[in-house]
Amino acid sequence: MRELLGTHMDARETWATRIGFILAAVGSAVGLGNIWRFPFLTGESGGAAFLVVYLCLVLLIGIPVLLVEFVIGRRSNRNPIGAFDELNHSQWKIAGVVGAVAGFIILSYYSVVGGWAIQYMLAGLTDGYVAGEGAEAFFAETASGTGAIVFHAVFMTLVGGIVALGVRNGLEKAATVMVPSVVVLLVGLALYGSTLSGASEAYQYYLYPDTSTLLSDAISVLPAAAGQAFFTLSLGMGVMITYASYVGEDRSLLSDTGLIVGIDTAIAILAGLVVFPFLFTQGIAPGDGGPGSIFVSLAGAFAELPAGNLIGTVFFFMLLLAALSSAFSIFEVVVSFVIDRFDIERAPASVGLAVIIFILGIPTALDLTYLELYDMFANEILLILGGLLMSLFIGWVYADNALEEIQKGRSASWFGDFWLTAVRYFVPPVLLITLALAVVGYYEFLQSTFF
Numbered sequence: 186m187r188e189l190l191g192t193h194m195d196a197r198e199t200w201a202t203r204i205g206f207i208l209a210a211v212g213s214a215v216g217l218g219n220i221w222r223f224p225f226l227t228g229e230s231g232g233a234a235f236l237v238v239y240l241c242l243v244l245l246i247g248i249p250v251l252l253v254e255f256v257i258g259r260r261s262n263r264n265p266i267g268a269f270d271e272l273n274h275s276q277w278k279i280a281g282v283v284g285a286v287a288g289f290i291i292l293s294y295y296s297v298v299g300g301w302a303i304q305y306m307l308a309g310l311t312d313g314y315v316a317g318e319g320a321e322a323f324f325a326e327t328a329s330g331t332g333a334i335v336f337h338a339v340f341m342t343l344v345g346g347i348v349a350l351g352v353r354n355g356l357e358k359a360a361t362v363m364v365p366s367v368v369v370l371l372v373g374l375a376l377y378g379s380t381l382s383g384a385s386e387a388y389q390y391y392l393y394p395d396t397s398t399l400l401s402d403a404i405s406v407l408p409a410a411a412g413q414a415f416f417t418l419s420l421g422m423g424v425m426i427t428y429a430s431y432v433g434e435d436r437s438l439l440s441d442t443g444l445i446v447g448i449d450t451a452i453a454i455l456a457g458l459v460v461f462p463f464l465f466t467q468g469i470a471p472g473d474g475g476p477g478s479i480f481v482s483l484a485g486a487f488a489e490l491p492a493g494n495l496i497g498t499v500f501f502f503m504l505l506l507a508a509l510s511s512a513f514s515i516f517e518v519v520v521s522f523v524i525d526r527f528d529i530e531r532a533p534a535s536v537g538l539a540v541i542i543f544i545l546g547i548p549t550a551l552d553l554t555y556l557e558l559y560d561m562f563a564n565e566i567l568l569i570l571g572g573l574l575m576s577l578f579i580g581w582v583y584a585d586n587a588l589e590e591i592q593k594g595r596s597a598s599w600f601g602d603f604w605l606t607a608v609r610y611f612v613p614p615v616l617l618i619t620l621a622l623a624v625v626g627y628y629e630f631l632q633s634t635f636f
């Protein structure tokens with residue numbers, strides 16, 4: 186689009202309305218990360234302590250880093266690959282490369298989980314949902330094996346096809362119905378969950394941290410919580426650079442940030458309020474749910490609710506829309522990178538990449554261990570590294586311009602100073618510590634898995 190419009194900034198298209206930008210950013214942020222990944226990670230990481238650390242990281246790291254990406258995007262009017270050239274700091278392109286590699290890996294298994302959502306959507310229309318052990322058996326069948334590979338292919342075809350046909354915008358508009366629908370469905374399910382026998386135990390687990398061990402728990406869950414904060418807000422990959430590149434200068438980046446983070450976080454918290462009461466009531470220890478947590482617990486619920494098969498189908502259809510609008514944003518980063526780096530046309534680049542990403546994802550569709558392996562590496566290491574590099578760039582190399590940029594569009598000036606101070610002195614050390622812990626954790630995970 187930029188090429189057609191020429192290089193003049195004022196000639197470049199901007200979002201027609203404030204809401205257009207927010208919807209696109211929310212469409213990218215809200216996805217499997219909130220509804221699938223957040224509850225299962227919280228369950229594996231001990232519950233409330235994880236929630237506390239995650240919320241602190243969203244506020245103290247997520248918001249500043251989101252603004253870092255917004256500032257880079259609006260200042261450069263470019264995608265993450267071109268952005269650093271445009272700002273005359275080409276060597277920082279490495280941040281874009283890290284992001285593109287992360288996107289490549291993430292999409293390969295994101296698509297597998299998207300395929301699970303399709304299978305669950307169809308299950309409501311065919312055999313219906315089953316509770317109890319049947320729910321666990323159904324998940325095991327869905328998650329790995331031929332079916333998983335076939336629907337991984339279906340999801341990747343949808344992503345590639347919709348992008349190639351240029352109907353992505355239309356679908357993203359349709360997805361605007363998705364966010365409110367997901368909220369309504371989750372609120373309804375959470376209310377239903379609150380009436381179940383396992384509810385009080387679940388809330389205890391999910392919402393009340395054990396203060397005596399909070400500090401040591403916090404350190405042990407730090408990499409996972411930081412990875413989740415980045416993943417759910419689509420940070421560290423440059424997605425938000427691209428979206429902000431279309432934002433007009435008259436707009437306050439700060440208030441948009443608040444709204445995006447608020448919606449994204451609320452949906453994750455709600456997903457936890459749904460999953461844990463069901464798991465406890467079904468007698469599944471939260472740590473044992475793993476990547477199946479949301480699927481097993483909800484299938485159990487839909488099996489018992491009146492009109493459960495219909496509600497379930499609608500729910501998983503909404504989840505599919507949410508996953509698709511996030512997947513487009515990841516695909517976009519990877520495709521732009523390949524076009525830029527290898528000078529290939531958009532159409533062949535998209536098709537070729539969709540095929541390569543599909544192949545890369547196959548191991549994760551055969552064995553959930555690989556899924557965790559990909560997931561930890563991409564989120565806890567690559568996304569954090571990408572965010573660290575971008576923050577260092579803005580805080581230490583591009584600070585004056587960044588401050589000017591964030592001040593545009595009615596953002597209060599005290600906030601700009603506050604933000605920049607955080608980006609210089611707070612964000613990098615925290616991300617560095619997180620990264621070190623993540624690398625050690627990953628090494629241990631590899632050892633325990635393969636040796």
Ligand code: PHE
Binds near residue numbers: 218
């Ligand atoms: N934020 C998306 C989700 O929560 C996933 C995503 C990660 C999208 C990174 C873009 C970049 O599902």
